[in-house]
Amino acid sequence: MTATLSAWSINHYGTPEVLNPVTLPIPAPGPTEILIRIRASAVTRADGMMRAGQPRFARLFLGLCRTRQNLSGTGLSGEVIAVGDCISRFAVGDVVFGEAGLKFGANASHICLDESGVLMKKPAALSHEDAAVMCDGPLTSLNFLREVAELRAGERVLILGATGSLGSAAVQIAAAMGAEVTGTCSGRNADMVDALGAVRIIDYGQEDFTRQAERYDVIYDTIGVSSFAEAKGSLTLSGRYVCPVLSLGLLGAVLRSAIAGTRKARFSASGLLKPDVLRPMLATLTRMVEDGKLEPVIDRIYPLADLIEAHRHMETGYKRGNVVVV
Incomplete structure (x- = not known):
């Protein structure tokens, strides 16, 4: 039997109700990819704007009727459960955090990402929930x-x-x-x-x-x-x-x-900045966390199955800090 993952698709731009739960085969990582079991992912204002296709001129880059990569979510934290043949930065068992970028798909149970992207080993000072929002x-x-x-x-x-x-x-x-x-x-x-x-x-x-x-x-x-x-x-x-x-x-x-x-x-x-630019910034932020100078503020944590409700709350304008799904 083929192993599957849970994710959320966006078939067309619109309100949170356009989000649709999907089950997909778990991909095998390519030569330079790692397969991550996601423990927490962010629900951000930017995610909501992409889901809604706002501002409208952004659709020239994202896709005219929906995002070309039609899965939801960017920021994530989890564990590496499989690696490609040419991996050098990570190993199975590493706990990592970062973002999917324009590939999207972080609001899911698993994701395959290239190790050259915006990915870092998660410090112990950050919980999965805190780490998931660091890239927002x-x-x-x-x-x-x-x-x-x-x-x-x-x-x-x-x-x-x-x-x-x-x-x-x-x-x-x-x-x-x-x-x-x-x-x-x-x-x-x-x-x-x-x-x-x-x-x-x-x-x-x-x-x-x-x-x-x-x-x-x-x-x-x-x-x-x-x-x-x-x-x-x-x-x-x-x-x-x-x-x-x-x-x-x-x-x-x-x-x-x-x-x-x-x-x-x-x-x-x-x-859209290059990963080589963003990763040192993330390192600066993790040092700030470890030094007690920065603590991500978490407003609400939802189960992944309640992503629509998480998007609704995110768009109320009354959230304090970040919204996360686990």
Whole structure:
């Protein structure tokens, strides 16, 4: 009898209800591949946007009617249970974490991935649930704060959406970098953002940061809730507005500010960076975890069979940190 795996397919773009459970043969790893038994995988805002085919212009790259790789999920953690003939970085029994990238398919029981991808051995300091989300909020936020915004110690940074997967990681990372952190959140989450390392908190239900006198060296809009035009007046003369949620408006702002003006809008497609670039960033993040400077925030953990419900909760806009399926 052929061994099978459980996964979730996306047959066309849409709401969480388009997710469909499927059973597939477990593949044999190719020469440079490893077969992973997945213990936990992330359910991210980026996963939801890909499932919905948003923004629409992204379909030119993902696929016009559905993603070309029609399986769900990117971030994962698990154990290596089989390896190809030419493997050098991993062995059967290794506990690993990382991401499937544009291959997708991490919301599953098993996956085959090339060892040259964004995969690392999991440190004992990380649970499978924590490790599964490291390539979402922590990795993206480290890239945007350190590489894209070029945040430096002593600078003032405003993090919009400080309680989400990206924001909760960004507050901790920016604080560890020596920046003065202000975070926006609802009033009920103020204690959480304070505990993560923010020195000032803005309740977005009561205050509008654009109407205040404070100026920031970096504004990191983790959820695309603002724009460069709206945030520009709250930046210092050399301030940088960075946002991982690409839109045509952001793209235009990036191009225009690159040509004129001292305030800049910047963007990076973190998930498209080469594995050789991302793996050292993951190593930096795992050291931060081991040093007690970073702890992934987990909001809810669902069984893999409840992936639709996990996507629904992820899209409510009220999650605190990360959503995981096991």
